[in-house]
Amino acid sequence: xxxxxxxxxxxxxxxxxxxxxxxxxxxxxxxxxxxxxxxxxxxxxxxxxxxxxxxxxxxxxxxxxxxxxxxxxxxxxxxxxxxxxxxxxxxxxxxxxxxxxxxxxxxxxxxxxxxxxxxxxxxxxxxxxxxxxxxxxxxxxxxxxxxxxxxxxxxxxxxxxxxxxxxxxxxxxxxxxxxxxxxxxxxxxxxxxxxxxxxxxxxxxxxxxxxxxxxxxxxxxxxxxxxxxxxxxxxxxxxxxxxxxxxxxxxxxxxxxxxxxxxxxxxxxxxxxxxxxxxxxxxxxxxxxxxxxxxxxxxxxxxxxxxxxxxxxxxxxxxxxxxxxxxxxxxxxxxxxxxxxxxxxxxxxxxxxxxxxxxxxxxxxxxxxxxxxxxxxxxxxxxxxxxxxxxxxxxxxxxxxxxxxxxxxxxxxxxxxxxxxxxxxxxxxxxxxxxxxxxxxxxxxxxxxxxxxxxxxxxxxxxxxxxxxxxxxxxxxxxxxxxxxxxxxxxxxxxxxxxxxxxxxxxxxxxxxxxxxxxxxxxxxxxxxxxxxxxxxxxxxxxxxxxxxxxxxxxxxxxxxxxxxxxxxxxxxxxxxxxxxxxxxxxxxxxxxxxxxxxxxxxxxxxxxxxxxxxxxxxxxxxxxxxxxxxxxxxxxxxxxxxxxxxxxxxxxxxxxxxxxxxxxxxxxxxxxxxxxxxxxxxxxxxxxxxxxxxxxxxxxxxxxxxxxxxxxxxxxxxxxxxxxxxxxxxxxxxxxxxxxxxxxxxxxxxxxxxxxxxxxxxxxxxxxxxxxxxxxxxxxxxxxxxxxxxxxxxxxxxxxxxxxxxxxxxxxxxxxxxxxxxxxxxxxxxxxxxxxxxxxxxxxxxxxxxxxxxxxxxxxxxxxxxxxxxxxxxxxxxx
Amino acid sequence: xxxxxxxxxxxxxxxxxxxxxxxxxxxxxxxxxxxxxxxxxxxxxxxxxxxxxxxxxxxxxxxxxxxxxxxxxxxxxxxxxxxxxxxxxxxxxxxxxxxxxxxxxxxxxxxxxxx
Numbered sequence: 001x002x003x004x005x006x007x008x009x010x011x012x013x014x015x016x017x018x019x020x021x022x023x024x025x026x027x028x029x030x031x032x033x034x035x036x037x038x039x040x041x042x043x044x045x046x047x048x049x050x051x052x053x054x055x056x057x058x059x060x061x062x063x064x065x066x067x068x069x070x071x072x073x074x075x076x077x078x079x080x081x082x083x084x085x086x087x088x089x090x091x092x093x094x095x096x097x098x099x100x101x102x103x104x105x106x107x108x109x110x111x112x113x114x115x116x117x118x119x120x121x122x123x124x125x126x127x128x129x130x131x132x133x134x135x136x137x138x139x140x141x142x143x144x145x146x147x148x149x150x151x152x153x154x155x156x157x158x159x160x161x162x163x164x165x166x167x168x169x170x171x172x173x174x175x176x177x178x179x180x181x182x183x184x185x186x187x188x189x190x191x192x193x194x195x196x197x198x199x200x201x202x203x204x205x206x207x208x209x210x211x212x213x214x215x216x217x218x219x220x221x222x223x224x225x226x227x228x229x230x231x232x233x234x235x236x237x238x239x240x241x242x243x244x245x246x247x248x249x250x251x252x253x254x255x256x257x258x259x260x261x262x263x264x265x266x267x268x269x270x271x272x273x274x275x276x277x278x279x280x281x282x283x284x285x286x287x288x289x290x291x292x293x294x295x296x297x298x299x300x301x302x303x304x305x306x307x308x309x310x311x312x313x314x315x316x317x318x319x320x321x322x323x324x325x326x327x328x329x330x331x332x333x334x335x336x337x338x339x340x341x342x343x344x345x346x347x348x349x350x351x352x353x354x355x356x357x358x359x360x361x362x363x364x365x366x367x368x369x370x371x372x373x374x375x376x377x378x379x380x381x382x383x384x385x386x387x388x389x390x391x392x393x394x395x396x397x398x399x400x401x402x403x404x405x406x407x408x409x410x411x412x413x414x415x416x417x418x419x420x421x422x423x424x425x426x427x428x429x430x431x432x433x434x435x436x437x438x439x440x441x442x443x444x445x446x447x448x449x450x451x452x453x454x455x456x457x458x459x460x461x462x463x464x465x466x467x468x469x470x471x472x473x474x475x476x477x478x479x480x481x482x483x484x485x486x487x488x489x490x491x492x493x494x495x496x497x498x499x500x501x502x503x504x505x506x507x508x509x510x511x512x513x514x515x516x517x518x519x520x521x522x523x524x525x526x527x528x529x530x531x532x533x534x535x536x537x538x539x540x541x542x543x544x545x546x547x548x549x550x551x552x553x554x555x556x557x558x559x560x561x562x563x564x565x566x567x568x569x570x571x572x573x574x575x576x577x578x579x580x581x582x583x584x585x586x587x588x589x590x591x592x593x594x595x596x597x598x599x600x601x602x603x604x605x606x607x608x609x610x611x612x613x614x615x616x617x618x619x620x621x622x623x624x625x626x627x628x629x630x631x632x633x634x635x636x637x638x639x640x641x642x643x644x645x646x647x648x649x650x651x652x653x654x655x656x657x658x659x660x661x662x663x664x665x666x667x668x669x670x671x672x673x674x675x676x677x678x679x680x681x682x683x684x685x686x687x688x689x690x691x692x693x694x695x696x697x698x699x700x701x702x703x704x705x706x707x708x709x710x711x712x713x714x715x716x717x718x719x720x721x722x723x724x725x726x727x728x729x730x731x732x733x734x735x736x737x738x739x740x741x742x743x744x745x746x747x748x749x750x751x752x753x754x755x756x757x758x759x760x761x762x763x764x765x766x767x768x769x770x771x772x773x774x775x776x777x778x779x780x781x782x783x784x785x786x787x788x789x790x791x792x793x794x795x796x797x798x799x800x801x802x803x804x805x806x807x808x809x810x811x812x813x814x815x816x817x818x819x820x821x822x823x824x825x826x827x828x829x830x831x832x833x834x835x836x837x838x839x840x841x842x843x844x845x846x847x848x849x850x851x852x853x854x855x856x857x858x859x860x861x862x863x864x865x866x867x868x869x870x871x872x873x874x875x876x877x878x879x880x
Numbered sequence: 881x882x883x884x885x886x887x888x889x890x891x892x893x894x895x896x897x898x899x900x901x902x903x904x905x906x907x908x909x910x911x912x913x914x915x916x917x918x919x920x921x922x923x924x925x926x927x928x929x930x931x932x933x934x935x936x937x938x939x940x941x942x943x944x945x946x947x948x949x950x951x952x953x954x955x956x957x958x959x960x961x962x963x964x965x966x967x968x969x970x971x972x973x974x975x976x977x978x979x980x981x982x983x984x985x986x987x988x989x990x991x992x993x994x995x
Contacts, residue, residue, distance in 0.1 A: 006939040023957070027908055027931060030956045034909040035927075037952075058926025066932040070939070 010073045024067050031057065078400075082407035089408060096380055097412070099771060100373040100464070104416025105423070106764055107369035108456050110362040112420055113427035115452050118359055121267060124448075126343050127260035129200035130301075134340035135308060137167055137298035137315070139333045149294040152277070152287055154330055157322050158298060159192070163314040166198040167300040172266070174703075175273065175283060176547045176733050178246035179233050185544075185735030186229065186272035188247065189264055190280050196224070198301050199265070205230075206241035206256030214276040217288060221279060223252045226264075229272035230257045247275065248547040249731050250282040265299060267345035284546055291327055299340055312337040361761060368508070368768050370460045371501050373412065374467040375775030379782060381405075381468035388472050402469050409465025410458065417457030424449065499812050502772035506816025506857060509765030511823040513849040516762040518835050518842065519755035525837020526748050532678035532687065533582055534617030538740035539714035540581055541721065544703035548731040552699040556631065558729065559696060559704075563609060565724040566708060571717055574709040576616075577609030577695055581705050582680045584743045590662040592691060594648055603644065604680060604688055607695040607704070613639070613675055615709045616740075623655045623673030630694040636661055636669035637694065641677050644689035659691075669693070683748075684836055706734075714739055751836065766853065769816070770860040777809050778864035788868055798869045805865055813857045817850060892933060894976065897942065897969040900961040905948075907956035908934060934959055942968050 032053045039049035054060070090097040125131040137158060150158070155169045168191060175188035193214025195201075201208065204227060213220045223245070225234075234240055243254050252275060264271030280287060287293050302311050316335050323331030381388075388401060545558050559577060566575045580588055590605040612618075613625045621642065630637055638659060645654040658668040677687035695704060710717050722734050745752075781788070788801055824846065838845070892915075899914050900906060906914070911934075912927040937943045942965035950956040961969070 003940075005941050006936070009939040024931060026955075027957050028928070030907070030950070030954060031909045031912075031927065033954060034907075034950070034956075038913075056927055058928040060928065063926070063928035063932065066929065067935060070932045070935045 007073070010071065011076070021064070021068075024064060028057070028060070078403070079407065082404055083411060085404065086408040086411040090411065093380060096376055100376060100412050101415045101419055103369040103373055103768060103771060104413055104457075104460055104464075105419035106767070107362075107366035107420075108413075108417050108453060108460065109420035109423045109427055110760070110764070111359075111366050111456055112424045112449055112453050114359045114362045116424065116428040116449050118356070119448055119452075121345055123342070124267075125341050126199070126265060127201070127262040129202075130304075131200075131341040132339075133165070133302045133304065134199065135164075135300050135302060135311075135337040136340045136344065137164075137300045138336050138338055150296045150298060151291050151294050151330070152296060153289070153291045154294075154326060155192070155296050155298060157326060158315075158319060158335070160322055161315055161318045163303075163311055163318050164300040165303045166194050167298055168192045168195040168198040169277065169296040169298050170195060170265070171277075171280075171295050171297065172264075172269070172271065173283065173285070174544065174547070174735075175247050176249070176544065176731065177233065177273065178249070178731060181730065183246075183548075183731055183733040184233065185733050186233070187269065188273045188275065188283070189271045190277050190283070190285070191274050192277050195274065195299075198299060199262075200301070201262045202259040203256035204259040205238075206254070208256055208258075209274060209276055214278045217278045218281060219278065220276050221250065221252045221282065222255045222276065223247065224256045224258060224274045225254055226258045226270060226272050227261055228263060228270060233272075246731070247273070248283045249549045250279075252279075265340065265343040267343045269345075291330065300337070302337075308337045308339065358757060364508075365761060365764055365768070366456065366460065367463075368501065368505050368765070368772075370463040372505075372768050372771045372775060373460075373464045375502075375772060375779065377409070377464055378467045379775055379778045381472060384468075401472060405468045405472060406462065406465040409463075409468075410461035412464060413457040413461030416460065417453050420457075421450075421453060424453070499776060499808070502769065502776055503812045503816040503819065505765060505769035505772050506813060506853065507819035507823055509762060509769045510817060510820025510849060510853050511826075512758050512762035512765050513853065514820075514824040514846055516755055516759035517845045517849055518838055518840060519751055519758060521838040521842075521845065522751050522836040523748060523755060526683060526751070528837070529679075529683050531582065531683060531744070532618060532676055533740075535740045535744045537710045537712065537714050538616070539706075539708040539710060539717055539721070540736070540738050540740060540743070541706045541708075541718070541734040542703050542736040543706060543725065543732055543734060545729075545732055546701040546703070548729060550701050552701055555699070555701045556696055558732075559609065560628070561728045562706075562725055565728060566706070566721055569717060569720045569724060571711050571720075572708055573711050574611055574615040575609075576612040576614075576707045577607075577704045578612060578616075578707055579607040579695065579700075579702070579704060580604075580680065581707075581740070581743055582616075582678055583683065583746070587681065590691075592662065593660050595657070595659060596648060596650065603691055605691045605693060606680075607698050607700060608692050609695055609704075609707075612692065612707070613673075615707050616678075617709075618678055619676045621674045621676060622653075623671070625673065626692070626694045631696045632699075634697075636697055637672045638669045639673040639675055639692040640671055641675055641687065641690040643677055643687060644691060645671075645674050647689055661693075705736075707740075766856060769853070770856045773809065773813065773857045773860035774864060776812070777805065777861045780805050780808065781864050781868040785868070801869050802865055805868065806861065809861050813854065813861070816857075817854060820853070821846065821850065892930075893937060894969070894972050896930070896933065896937065896959075897961065897965055897972070900943065900959060901966065901969055905958045905960040907948075907950060907958050909956070911959070937965070941965070 032050065035053035035056060036046070036049045039052050040046060044052065057063075126134065128134070149171075150169070152169075155167075159167050159169075161167065170189050170191045173188050173190060175186055176183050177186045177188075178184075191209065193209060193211035196203075196208030197210075203224065206224070209222065209224055213222050225240075230236055230240060234243070237243070240254055240257060244251050245254065246252075258274075264274075275283070277288070285295075287295055302308065312335065315337070319335055320331070391401060392398070543562070545555060550558055563575055563577070566572060580586055588605055588607070589602040591600050592603045592605075593600050608626065610626045610628045610630065613620050620639075623639070626637070626639065638661075640648070640654060648654065648659070649657055654671045654674055657671045659671065660667060661669045675692070678690070679685070679687045680690065681688070706721070708714065708717060708721065718734075718737055725732055725734060784805070788804075791801060791804070825841070895915050895918075896911060899911055899918075903910075903914065908930055909927075912930050915930075934943065934945070938945055938959075941962060943959045944962050945957050945959045947955055948958045
């Protein structure tokens with residue numbers, strides 16, 4: 001207590017640089033006055049009285065120092081002094097300092113960015129109470145799938161168990177939310193009444209959903225919204241509780257806002273709004289009695305202190321006793337409990353490995369960066385031997401010197417860390433975009449990331465300081481500034497580990513560069529592929545009329561009116577509809593019977609609107625495009641691609657032929673056109689057989705994608721199109737607005753990510769290996785300055801000197817390049833599937849990158865060596 | 881000339897606390913003089929070293945200080961014992977007495993007592 005109070009007082013004095021000298025001076029003066037008067041009273045003359053008083057007071061400066069020591073914290077003061085000294089030192093060699101800071105910033109920044117994504121996707125627990133008790137209730141059969149689902153009757157049975165502390169069910173669905181007459185698309189979740197209780201999720205405003213909200217079907221139109229959605233759609237309206245919104249056209253009352261940033265259990269796919277399962281019919285489902293449709297995910301909470309294994313066993317016994325009311329197939333399922341503390345994410349699984357590999361690579365890169373900066377620091381410390389020896393000679397303690405060097409390392413790393421903080425938001429966003437297409441991860445800095453940056457900075461700082469500290473141990477006080485031959489020898493031997501690391505860097509840099517170059521060439525290859533359609537100036541936007549209450553008898557009118565209005569917007573050349581979009585995720589397949597072989601096969605089938613092929617720029621080879629007349633009233637028609645035509649009617653004219661439509665009651669449709677093949681799934685592969693059907697003949701009310709061909713920038717059309725749709729029906733929002741070009745780009749995302757990552761690391765490694773070679777060479781030169789001087793004095797030519805120093809450096813560059821070339825073959829094996837349009841063993845690429853790396857290395861070698869050969873022989877001999 | 885004894889800082893702190901306890905608030909010069917008087921000039925204190933000690937005791941909360949007028953109406957800093965300081969003084973007095981009693985017993989010991 002006493003010590004703490006004193007510590008705080010002194011800390012405050014230190015931190016504020018407060019110097020309470022005034023108080024001491026005044027007390028000192030008062031003391032002298034009083035003592036002087038006393039002396040005068042004792043009979044001394046005034047001059048003598050004061051002199052005696054001063055003598056009696058003691059050595060004033062020493063006492064003042066003691067007073068200051070008491071006032072502040074000595075260690076902290078020393079530290080601050082060290083820091084100021086370190087900054088002065090670093091400013092004397094700006095090139096070293098800048099190089100070191102940039103290397104460390106790149107290393108630390110890359111690590112922190114990867115850590116940010118790893119933390120968000122893999123480590124962060126859900127924002128609920130005791131997340132470690134949460135488990136997904138799933139079954140063995142679908143354990144490997146990302147979203148295990150069960151039917152409602154199945155859930156109703158499992159829910160009754162007495163083993164877990166509650167089991168909740170959820171199902172995600174896209175929902176149209178109408179707020180103040182504006183309709184927007186949001187991610188909704190139908191949840192059981194105990195969802196918030198089981199998850200332990202709280203609300204910031206209002207209340208969560210309760211069991212009572214999930215009773216009579218249709219009787220509880222209440223909703224809880226997420227904090228971010230509250231902010232986004234309601235501008236954080238404080239009077240949110242009690243407000244009504246339309247969800248798919250039905251009125252719901254908002255009763256609460258989720259707390260702690262809770263956005264459901266799907267990491268990367270945040271939920272905006274939760275409504276009770278009892279309201280599923282109101283938002284367009286009818287599944288409560290459906291025992292064969294699996295649509296629910298179950299989350300349970302373990303009883304406190306119970307293990308997952310013992311609970312799973314007990315749960316299965318409990319389930320078997322109750323399962324008699326379920327179909328036999330369902331009752332045979334074995335329930336499995338999977339940890340749910342961190343939710344689930346589509347980005348886990350394979351991507352997890354990729355992410356962890358990247359993390360390992362960045363850690364390696366940081367280690368290499370630290371080693372390099374340490375190597376540079378060693379070069380500098382060699383030049384500072386004199387300074388150190390002098391400081392030792394005038395009585396500085398070894399530990400004081402160590403502390404000085406450590407402070408310099410830490411200051412460098414701190415500056416590197418600060419610089420890294422500046423680039424983290426940017427790199428983390430780029431990285432998360434690269435790793436998790438379509439996932440929303442918040443990338444702002446947070447305490448964990450900050451702590452990580454501080455930790456890595458400190459570690460890097462210590463690593464950087466170690467080399468000069470070890471080197472300073474060799475400075476012998478007895479010899480003053482002259483290092484003994486023996487210690488010089490050992491210094492050179494000690495650096496062999498450093499040499500190996502530099503060679504390794506060269507190897508890593510080379511393999512990364514080669515991979516990056518191959519991937520970049522693949523990207524160019526992709527751009528030259530003809531996908532079979534025109535991707536430029538084509539706007540895509542999704543519409544979900546079913547969510548707005550459309551049934552199949554009215555859907556026709558809606559589509560026709562929408563297409564009609566949009567086609568009149570200035571700047572629109574053509575407009576159509578499609579169920580699936582080329583190169584976008586998702587495909588639709590239907591069973592068709594091959595009229596020649598008689599076999600039934602699942603064939604990609606797209607439901608499209610009138611003028612689809614004209615809009616997409618897909619050439620119609622024979623026959624015609626779909627028109628407005630291809631509706632319900634007219635006979636059923638289809639258009640096929642070349643491949644399908646060849647498969648169904650080899651060597652025959654397909655136009656006018658009939659095919660059996662998959663649905664009952666529609667026996668045949670006539671082929672009215674043959675179009676060119678389009679690569680729907682994958683640009684690298686061949687186009688598959690494809691059948692197109694007019695959506696206006698299908699009675700389908702599922703969501704469709706508007707395809708709008710614009711004369712110029714399609715972005716300018718978004719608002720007029722939105723307006724046009726609103727004029728037809730204000731309850732139907734546009735969502736997932738994008739362009740075909742973006743879809744096209746997204747199709748190469750994987751290759752681009754790999755190119756980006758390999759490129760970044762390649763450049764980083766190139767930079768690092770350059771520094772590494774420089775450090776090794778410069779150190780060799782500085783250690784052998786006198787040696788060089790003597791040789792030159794004895795008549796050695798420049799090339800002799802270069803050879804003397806260069807042999808080792810050239811050897812390690814060569815070793816690094818060979819190792820790198822070997823590594824490249826292994827590395828391209830990893831990325832080979834992403835390489836396209838260029839051989840993975842492309843000789844030109846290998847040669848170019850090798851030359852590039854060799855050039856950089858030789859440059860990094862030549863700079864310090866040139867300096868050595870310019871030495872004046874006499875000056876060099878006197879160097880030490 | 882008698883050899884003057886160096887004082888350890890802990891001892892000096894105890895003397896300061898005791899003096900303040902007995903005599904009430906004092907300024908630095910007053911404290912220095914009292915300690916000198918009581919020890920019969922036996923202790924040589926560089927009077928100035930008292931001030932860092934006073935600062936330390938104040939930071940620890942054992943004493944408090946404020947400016948006030950001295951006897952001849954000059955501004956001086958007066959130190960007084962706080963409640964915490966009084967407790968500290970009592971505790972240290974006790975432990976000091978225990979130590980001296982212990983040492984005293986050792987001095988009285990004769991060889992035959994230990995047989």
